[in-house]
Amino acid sequence: xxxxxCCYKLKLRKGLWSPEEDEKLLNHITNHGHGxxxxxxxxxxxxxxxxxxxxxxxxxxRPDLKRGAFSPEEENLIVELHSVLGNRWSQIAxxxxxxxxxxxxxxxNSSIKxxxxxxxIDPNTHKPISEVxxxxxxxxxxxxxxxxxxxxxxxxxATNQDFFLERPSEFSDYFSFQKLNFNSNSNLGLxxxxxxxxxxxxxxxxxxxxxxxxxxxxxxxxxxSISLPPDNSSSPISGGDHVKLTxxxxxxxxxxxxxxxxxxxxxNPSSSAVKPNHNFEEVKWSEYLNSxxxxxxxxxxxxxxxxxxxxxxxxLAKVSNITDPWSQSQNxxxxxxxxxxxxxxxxxxxxxSFGQSL
DNA sequence: AACAGATACAACCGCATCTTG
DNA sequence: CCAAGATGCGGTTGTATCTGT
Numbered sequence: 001x002x003x004x005x006c007c008y009k010l011k012l013r014k015g016l017w018s019p020e021e022d023e024k025l026l027n028h029i030t031n032h033g034h035g036x037x038x039x040x041x042x043x044x045x046x047x048x049x050x051x052x053x054x055x056x057x058x059x060x061x062r063p064d065l066k067r068g069a070f071s072p073e074e075e076n077l078i079v080e081l082h083s084v085l086g087n088r089w090s091q092i093a094x095x096x097x098x099x100x101x102x103x104x105x106x107x108x109n110s111s112i113k114x115x116x117x118x119x120x121i122d123p124n125t126h127k128p129i130s131e132v133x134x135x136x137x138x139x140x141x142x143x144x145x146x147x148x149x150x151x152x153x154x155x156x157x158a159t160n161q162d163f164f165l166e167r168p169s170e171f172s173d174y175f176s177f178q179k180l181n182f183n184s185n186s187n188l189g190l191x192x193x194x195x196x197x198x199x200x201x202x203x204x205x206x207x208x209x210x211x212x213x214x215x216x217x218x219x220x221x222x223x224x225s226i227s228l229p230p231d232n233s234s235s236p237i238s239g240g241d242h243v244k245l246t247x248x249x250x251x252x253x254x255x256x257x258x259x260x261x262x263x264x265x266x267x268n269p270s271s272s273a274v275k276p277n278h279n280f281e282e283v284k285w286s287e288y289l290n291s292x293x294x295x296x297x298x299x300x301x302x303x304x305x306x307x308x309x310x311x312x313x314x315x316l317a318k319v320s321n322i323t324d325p326w327s328q329s330q331n332x333x334x335x336x337x338x339x340x341x342x343x344x345x346x347x348x349x350x351x352x353s354f355g356q357s358l
Numbered sequence: 359a360a361c362a363g364a365t366a367c368a369a370c371c372g373c374a375t376c377t378t379g
Numbered sequence: 380c381c382a383a384g385a386t387g388c389g390g391t392t393g394t395a396t397c398t399g400t
Contacts, residue, residue, distance in 0.1 A: 016368070016394075038385065054386080055369065090388060102368075105389075110366055 013047045026061050059102045066098025083126040
């Protein structure tokens with residue numbers, strides 16, 4: 001459709017808004033509300049199209065807008081959200097009260113991108129630039145066209161399910177999950193994908209980012225999945241190319257935006273109960289992102305209600321008991337190889353259990 | 359002071375989706 | 380169900396301002 005139809009019929013003003021125009025629009029909406037935007041210009045006495053009026057109101061005149069520079073916490077939150085949501089500016093803006101998608105987009109393009117690059121982080125992938133550069137073509141996921149999650153969702157996301165299925169590979173790249181050094185093969189005929197191409201990432205703690213020293217920290221969880229070998233194997237699981245499972249233990253990652261580095265930690269594997277038969281496919285990513293967990297507020301107590309994934313009830317209960325994954329991991333000093341080995345074995349056990357329940 | 363380039367921000371454009379008759 | 384209009388979104392462009400020479 002493109003340009004609003006009224007713009008063709010009438011000679012309408014374009015470009016910057018004058019104070020007089022602002023006043024007319026502000027007065028009209030204050031007194032009457034905007035109603036149908038296409039009728040606003042006429043009712044407000046403006047030579048603009050409704051689309052232009054709407055944009056002016058949303059980005060500039062709205063009374064609840066927060067003015068002034070972005071705080072470091074806001075910038076960190078934007079980076080964090082962008083790593084999950086990509087260029088879904090409106091969704092990012094929804095988590096920063098008083099900020100508009102337009103100004104967040106502008107901030108990203110004019111400032112944050114450069115800062116990340118200066119820290120050696122690729123703003124598209126959120127990976128260290130050195131890793132991005134060494135990521136050869138042969139290692140890229142086959143669905144390379146989906147590798148850039150910064151495309152417009154309108155063109156890349158056909159359905160919720162498609163979106164959900166496509167997100168994991170993007171984030172497995174980002175999180176370099178192979179650091180966990182899973183056993184790539186087991187005597188059960190199962191394999192945990194070493195490159196973690198099916199790894200699913202769930203952000204858990206955006207709302208509870210906290211200051212540790214001068215560092216703003218947030219935590220996210222990474223949920224490995226298991227892929228099955230071809231049907232000719234002796235795998236106890238049959239049917240379908242892949243089975244996705246929720247890991248019995250969740251991995252916490254702390255993002256330290258001050259130095260651009262990532263610190264890995266893994267909760268004590270024995271502290272988490274295995275819940276083998278829940279079906280993560282039930283939860284669509286978009287539903288998750290629209291869940292109450294994400295609604296509006298950017299500051300939320302860690303002890304508040306856990307986020308919504310109905311099939312993850314067991315997990316939620318555990319998360320709510322973890323008061324500080326960061327210091328917990330520091331104290332326990334879980335080194336990656338040992339912990340990941342246990343982690344990997346738990347995954348395999350769970351996969352078998354899952355397969356037998358089918 | 360004048361100019362050019364960089365930067366930040368405002369606004370537009372085109373597309374997809376939603377709504378309505 | 381369909382078509383047209385309305386709305387929302389993200390990419391892009393335009394412009395004012397800043398900064399350095």
